[in-house]
Amino acid sequence: MKLRPHHLLCTQGYSGKGYSKEFVENMTEIVELIKNENAQVQLIFSEDDICSKCPNLAENKICKSDTVNIIDKKVIKYFKLEEKIYKYDSLLKYIKSHITKEIMDDICGNCEWYSISKCKKRILVEI
Numbered sequence: 001m002k003l004r005p006h007h008l009l010c011t012q013g014y015s016g017k018g019y020s021k022e023f024v025e026n027m028t029e030i031v032e033l034i035k036n037e038n039a040q041v042q043l044i045f046s047e048d049d050i051c052s053k054c055p056n057l058a059e060n061k062i063c064k065s066d067t068v069n070i071i072d073k074k075v076i077k078y079f080k081l082e083e084k085i086y087k088y089d090s091l092l093k094y095i096k097s098h099i100t101k102e103i104m105d106d107i108c109g110n111c112e113w114y115s116i117s118k119c120k121k122r123i124l125v126e127i
Contacts, residue, residue: 001034001088002048003041005075006068008095009108010050013119019055026053039088043081045072067110074107096123 003011014031018024030050033039051057056064063069075081079095101124108114 001030001039001041002044003050004044004046004048004068004072005079005081006071006107007048007050008041008043008075008091009104009119009123010113010117012092012122013113013117015118017113017116020053022053023055026050034088037089040085041088041091042085043083043091045076045083071107071111078103078107096125099123 011031011034014027016024016028018027027050034041047057047061047063051063054063056068058064079098101120104120104124108119113119
């Protein structure tokens with residue numbers, strides 16, 4: 001499973017809503033797959049398996065949204081991430097142990113889904 005940095009947060013806050021029916025079906029499938037405690041993800045700093053069904057993906061397979069790239073860069077910076085394979089649940093534990101409300105607001109504050117998702121509730125919790 002290939003994930004871009006900000007999707008590490010999105011998969012936690014996902015509540016069955018999305019840009020289109022195809023996007024929601026794909027996102028739901030991916031979220032279910034990575035719930036497995038042994039799931040591994042290949043972190044990539046470009047478009048990933050979730051992006052593949054997003055209507056914001058241009059014909060050249062690059063996201064049309066500048067906001068997405070800004071959010072990715074913040075996630076990379078705050079959590080010192082690299083393009084490599086991670087154990088998904090270990091990576092989430094690391095993120096949750098290092099994130100604060102201020103960091104999350106900085107990363108996600110401009111996301112159109114932030115105010116209607118369950119991100120804060122699911123990410124800003126004690127481990």
